[in-house]
Amino acid sequence: MGRSLLTINGKSPGPAIQICLGDTIEVLVYNKLGSHELTFHWHGIRQKDSNYMDGVPMITQCPILPFSGFRYKIHPDSAGTYFYHAHSVSQQGDGVYGSLTVRGPRDDPSLERILLLSSRPSSPLTRQSRLYPPTPDGLLVNGQAREVIVRVKHGLRYLLRLINANAPNCPILLSVHGHSLQVLAADGNPVQSMTGTHVILFPGERLDCTLTAEQAIGKYALDVQGLQDCRNWSHEAHVVYEDAELASYTIRSTVDRLDERELEIAENGHYCHRLSKNVICSSDLKSAERSGSEEQVDETIYVPFDTNAFSFFTDEMTDTSYNFYAWRYYPAYLSLTKGVIKIPQINGMSFKYPSSPILSQPESTPKKLICSMEERSSECAETPLFCECVQLMEVAPRKTIEIVLIDEGFGGNTSHTFHVHGYNAKLTGRGSFEKPISKDKIVSLDRDGKIQRNVKNPVRKDTFTVPNKGYIILRLYTDNLGYWLWEARSTAMYPQLLGPGMQFLMKVGLDRNLPLVPIDFPRCGNNKGMDLIFEPS
Numbered sequence: 001m002g003r004s005l006l007t008i009n010g011k012s013p014g015p016a017i018q019i020c021l022g023d024t025i026e027v028l029v030y031n032k033l034g035s036h037e038l039t040f041h042w043h044g045i046r047q048k049d050s051n052y053m054d055g056v057p058m059i060t061q062c063p064i065l066p067f068s069g070f071r072y073k074i075h076p077d078s079a080g081t082y083f084y085h086a087h088s089v090s091q092q093g094d095g096v097y098g099s100l101t102v103r104g105p106r107d108d109p110s111l112e113r114i115l116l117l118s119s120r121p122s123s124p125l126t127r128q129s130r131l132y133p134p135t136p137d138g139l140l141v142n143g144q145a146r147e148v149i150v151r152v153k154h155g156l157r158y159l160l161r162l163i164n165a166n167a168p169n170c171p172i173l174l175s176v177h178g179h180s181l182q183v184l185a186a187d188g189n190p191v192q193s194m195t196g197t198h199v200i201l202f203p204g205e206r207l208d209c210t211l212t213a214e215q216a217i218g219k220y221a222l223d224v225q226g227l228q229d230c231r232n233w234s235h236e237a238h239v240v241y242e243d244a245e246l247a248s249y250t251i252r253s254t255v256d257r258l259d260e261r262e263l264e265i266a267e268n269g270h271y272c273h274r275l276s277k278n279v280i281c282s283s284d285l286k287s288a289e290r291s292g293s294e295e296q297v298d299e300t301i302y303v304p305f306d307t308n309a310f311s312f313f314t315d316e317m318t319d320t321s322y323n324f325y326a327w328r329y330y331p332a333y334l335s336l337t338k339g340v341i342k343i344p345q346i347n348g349m350s351f352k353y354p355s356s357p358i359l360s361q362p363e364s365t366p367k368k369l370i371c372s373m374e375e376r377s378s379e380c381a382e383t384p385l386f387c388e389c390v391q392l393m394e395v396a397p398r399k400t401i402e403i404v405l406i407d408e409g410f411g412g413n414t415s416h417t418f419h420v421h422g423y424n425a426k427l428t429g430r431g432s433f434e435k436p437i438s439k440d441k442i443v444s445l446d447r448d449g450k451i452q453r454n455v456k457n458p459v460r461k462d463t464f465t466v467p468n469k470g471y472i473i474l475r476l477y478t479d480n481l482g483y484w485l486w487e488a489r490s491t492a493m494y495p496q497l498l499g500p501g502m503q504f505l506m507k508v509g510l511d512r513n514l515p516l517v518p519i520d521f522p523r524c525g526n527n528k529g530m531d532l533i534f535e536p537s
Helices: 089-093 260-266 438-449
Strands: 019-022 027-031 041-045 067-073 080-086 099-105 112-121 136-141 150-151 157-164 174-177 181-186 188-196 199-203 207-214 219-228 234-241 277-282 299-310 342-346 388-393 400-407 416-420 427-430 462-466 470-477 482-487 502-507
Touching: 019 027, 080 089, 080 157, 099 112, 099 157, 112 174, 136 234, 157 199, 174 181, 181 199, 181 277, 188 219, 188 277, 207 277, 260 277, 299 388, 299 438, 400 438, 400 462, 400 482, 462 470
Parallel strands: 019 099, 112 157, 150 234, 199 277, 299 400, 388 502
Antiparallel strands: 027 067, 041 080, 080 099, 112 136, 157 207, 174 199, 174 219, 181 188, 181 207, 219 234, 299 342, 400 470, 416 462, 416 482, 427 470, 482 502
């Protein structure tokens, strides 16, 4: 039975972009979606000094309207495995994504294989009109539901570029029967090599692994097992040796299969080595480059988040723009769901996109809409129980800062995966607890020296999983000026039901120092009619 999906140049996934380190490319995105605007984000590309090419609507650019285009200019500053996708999570889930490979001088494309891992929804996400979101309806490898073949030649070593391009919260457990995988890089950053039989990738993560074709000539199962939202789904691709018959039986191994309890640990996103030395999570990796142990931290910022439950809403809990008529005119996610409403929030606040890009038109975002990590916006001053605002974390440039993401866990048992735009951060610490944990408790433990850090060789990444009822510590040097989004993308998959998701903005630098947008950069925003003019006679 045919399925509806969104395509790029008639295909999903879109064209595989493959370039060399040092190249600059331009990509013209022309929007033929008749009733949807969109933007493209280049996942993992730092966009150094070109914040306006990051592809976040109403933050770094105006959305691309139907039947119009936008030209992106990309200049990667490091080799590695990346991907691109529509910034809208529902558009990504409906097929708008593709791989992006930046090769170094020693990379041999003939010995590389790209595996783009995703899922398909039971019905199109962009046509969502029901009160209950569609669920994943199967896993895809390179856009295919079955019959994916990875061809190899005996005696050669291959680089597998693994990309978890899932829009829903679907971690992936991947293994090749009879073979080991040696992890060499995570999110485009070299790591100390680790070898195992299974690797786990959370949405947005990328791993570079080598596979040596040294087994008997044959056809071997390549298992892709879904976790969390895709827990009931799996996909079997095949590694096929040259001269092997495709019709021959598939070689499988029963060694190192994970049981139900072990899968639950894997879903939490860390300490995978406790399952088995053969199971590798990216958070267990260590950087191939040593960090300076004397690195001075200039500021530590604690960011708590949770899924907060609201049993009812009244006019007093919302701003006055919702109060002109009745509750049914509230935003959809405050009125469509019956009973308790569960809303993912950062520090008890929901992110609200401005009506104009805050980077290129900062004067169009009223100060009353902006809140910080600690203080609510003035518009929320009279609505203590619920707040929507442009949540902004302002940091000084050229400083070393720590950001502690805290999954408090009062609202559920699901871990959350965050992606940071514009930066790679060092994962210097992480931990979890048996019961929900508050920001104040984490701050207290940290001040008492009870939270440890690895400052010698922390893995450097742009996508991180925060364990439920736990925390991670990220360290970065603020050398990339602009407005950069931090987002738990899967929480923004159904904005009409759950709100805009867990997001906040990090502003690096003062307005006068931010990258200047091109002179012909598109503008957009609210339309204000002409004021009434009195002409005395």
